[in-house]
Amino acid sequence: MSSHHHGQEHYGEPGHNNKRGLGIALIVTFGIMLLEFIGGLVTNSLALLSDSGHMLSDVSSLALSLLAITVAAKPPSLRKTFGYQRFEILAALFNAITLFVISGFIIVEAFKRFQQPQAVDSISMMAIAFVGMLANIISAVALLKQGDVQENINMRSAYLHVIGDALSSVGAIVAGVLMQFYSWYLVDPIVSMLVAVVISKGAWKVAKQALHILMEGVPLNMDASQIKSDLAAISGVSEVHELRVWSLTSGCNALSCHLVAEAAADGQNILMQATNTIREKFKIQQAAIQIETSDYQCMQKLI
Incomplete structure (x- = not known):
């Protein structure tokens, strides 16, 4: 003879604060992306257009994280008896992979700059980086204050995207100052590689945890x-x-x-x-x- 006990079911209870934090970050990032895109068209600035394209990847990642929370809230069914909570883990893993891709692209471009150093319009570079930094700081604060970036791996992957961009912007400002006053153009690829390493380290932690959960560890x-x-x-x-x-x-x-x-x-x-x-x-x-x-x-x- 045997008896069973099943614990209480609490499917689909994503925190409202997580959605609010992601929503604020998404609106801010989308607004800056749109501003840079329009500014690039008006001023014919390739730098602004390029950065708006980079911001588009962040908008996509934040939107995916927000979608994941919404989907995870769906109740279980006879076909999906555990519900859709794993969608958040899949979103986190996807965001980690995109961070690896971005880091790889940065490293490849940095090596090219090492081989063929190029003059950079440091003033425009610093201006764009400053705008991006402000946007990312606002988004990061929203995610920290409104969301659970410590325990929720989906939120942490979105937060890492924002922090990665903020670090890139800070690095660009530092590099811009050194290039403007000392013409040290090699500092651009050096700073870029350092930022790529930091981003990759954070992405690896998220990917490792996501895979551990998916493997039922x-x-x-x-x-x-x-x-x-x-x-x-x-x-x-x-x-x-x-x-x-x-x-x-x-x-x-x-x-x-x-x-x-x-x-x-x-x-x-x-x-x-x-x-x-x-x-x-x-x-x-x-x-x-x-x-x-x-x-x-x-x-x-x-x-």
């Missing part, structure tokens, strides 16, 4: 052996097996396991204690626990 802040030990310590439990611990999405963890009860043990009491341990100590929201007897185990082995 144990949440990084949890120890499966400790969970197993605590469950085995419950009075009346003789064995813990088939333990599975994973993340559905950022901040939403799940567990399933089989607990073998001693002959004279109260199965319902074991179930209650196990549920409390999982929820209170380990903060796991989704749980499926099966209580088995030793007789049931013997029957299973004979099958």
Whole structure:
């Protein structure tokens, strides 16, 4: 004989603040992109048009992150029994990949500049970089204040896009000053490569965590052996097996396991204690626990 318990379902509960923060960042970034595009057409500035194209990639990334939160809120169905929460993880992985691509492009262009240093219109460069920096600072503050960039991997990937651009703008301003007053044109590719390395480092952390979640890895802040030990310590439990611990999405963890009860043990009491341990100590929201007897185990082995 066996009994089951399923934890409370909390599908699709993305924070309203995350959507608000992304919305503010998206509006600001789109506005600056449009301003630079129109300014580039009016002034015939290739630099402005190029930067507006770069801002377009940020608009796309922020829009994807916002879409991911909206899609993740959809309730589960008989076809998608876990809902759509993993869409946020897929969006984060895609954003990390685009950051790698952008970093690679920057490094390739930097090597070309090393081989053939070019004179740069430092005044225009600093002006464009300053406008971009202000926009990215506003967006970064909005994401920090309104969103959860620490726990939510989707929000963090969007935040990294904004921070990467802000660093690029700061680097461009520093390089512009050095080129304007000292004609050190090699500083442009040097600063660009440093920024690319910083962006790649952040992108790798996001990609690594996203892949860990998609591969059903144990949440990084949890120890499966400790969970197993605590469950085995419950009075009346003789064995813990088939333990599975994973993340559905950022901040939403799940567990399933089989607990073998001693002959004279109260199965319902074991179930209650196990549920409390999982929820209170380990903060796991989704749980499926099966209580088995030793007789049931013997029957299973004979099958």
